[in-house]
Amino acid sequence: MANKFKEAFQKMAKNMPKGGGGLPGGGGGRGSGAALAASRAVGSLVVAGGLGYGAYNSVFTVDGGHRAVVYNRIIGMKDVVYGEGLNFNVPWFERPVVYDIRTRPVNLQTLTGSKDLQMVTMGVRVLHKPDPSQLVWMYRHLGKNYDERILPSLMNECAKAVVARYNANELLTKREEVSASISRELSARCAGFHVLLEDVAITHLAFSPEYAKAVEAKQVAQQEAERAKYIVLGAVQEKKTIITRARGEAESAELIGTAVKRNPGFMKLRRIDAAKDIADIVSGSGNRIYLNADSLLLNLLGDADEKFTKSVEGRGGWLRK
Template sequence: MSLSRILNSIGGVGFGLIVAGSVANSALYNVDGGHRAVIFDRFRGVQEHVVGEGTHFLIPWVQRPIIFDIRAKPRNIPVATGSKDLQTVSITLRILFRPKQDKLPSIYTNLGIDYDERVLPSITTEVLKAVVAQFDAAEMITQREVVSNKVREALITRAETFSILLDDISLTHLTFGAEFTQAVEAKQVAQQEAERARYLVEKEEQVKNASIIRAEGESEAALMVAKAIGEAGEGLVELRKIEAAEEIAANLAVSRNVVYLPPGQQALLALPQ
């Protein structure tokens, strides 16, 4: 056998190995953790069985894997709607969702790989509008937990018709229109003014009561003094004079430039200096 034939034989074997390796590689696919696969067959369509995690075989060119993420994923959906008393309400709903594993072939056939984009915004808006319309703006604040529970129950039921599981639903943002906000602020200001006026009225009432009590006390004291004078006669008057004289003498004793002379010697003041 010539060298050229040997090289041609080796080249043919190498090419065959490359082709075989390429075919074998295209016949394998991986499904990562937290994912599932649905097989699309060009002749039979979407297969009903769901492929789990690991490395699997398929028929090249004939079959193609569609990989779904089955882990719970969050999504925030803002909705603007009207309350029972026609107030504008802006709500943001946070949803934690995932698809039903055994329904993945049906989800892919009817909705596609972007099933959440097609379903969640529309059903969330529908449910929120229906629930919020049952409450007025004030009840939306005071009964927020009740509103949240009603939204959760209705939305879970609605999502199940599309084979979507909702693990968590919560109202993360709730605001009202400018007119309602201004009305609430005005009401708070009015309540504060009413409390202040009530405090002032109570204060004036207390001052009035104190004045009455003081006047009654002074009147009673005057009556008692008059009664005492009437009973003691001139003796009480003399006592008051003595007490006044003692007070004046005490004040003069501590004053400067005051000279005291014995009785009968006041004439010494008239002597020439």
């Protein structure tokens, strides 16, 4: 642009009339001197502009957490990696390319199969950065968007290769081991591209709806089996209780029979206890009682026992007849 501006003024100076033909009174010398002065002024402006352009483009600044490589139009990529701060280059002949070497995340979600052929949806997050000493190689082969070129495919491949070694249950119980295996596989693959990995983590792990239903059904079946086990144990304990109660009642009946044989007054004592209980029930009832006192075992006089004995003996004699 400055050269075109200079050429335009030079053409204008050449087209101006010489010897004062265009000026009345013959002022040719003064007109030629003015044109020369204007041409020199324009030349000075052009030189000043060129010097300013060169001074402005001969330095570049590299911010913190960045590195730069320089492309030379004559020799190509220079092997020097420029650090942070102010650096110098040759204007127009050299062009700096700045790389961000800070750690950055990249996320990937993939669908793969486990060792027992269960479909698993896995999300992986990787923290990565370029190797600062290999930025010249990286610019030559991958460019600035190196992470978009290599990381998605490598993460997908490594995640699927590792998940295929584990069963669905192991993916849940050995999650840390699975994450470490993916990190080792991915670090080895990225080393060939001079990409450094800071951390690899599994952020999401989900199975197919069919597998989730099967796991739920299995858990329900296990709970039912545990419940049935306790029911069986309860039935066994109840059986033991019934047997123990029956043995106790048999022993009680045997003891009562022995007591009656040894002491006839035992029956009178039991009749008194029964009459006491019946009297408590009848006294608390609001209904009228029209039954015989003998039938209610409330007659505790001496002749009641004799009547009871005679009635039993009479019935026995009638039965004998």
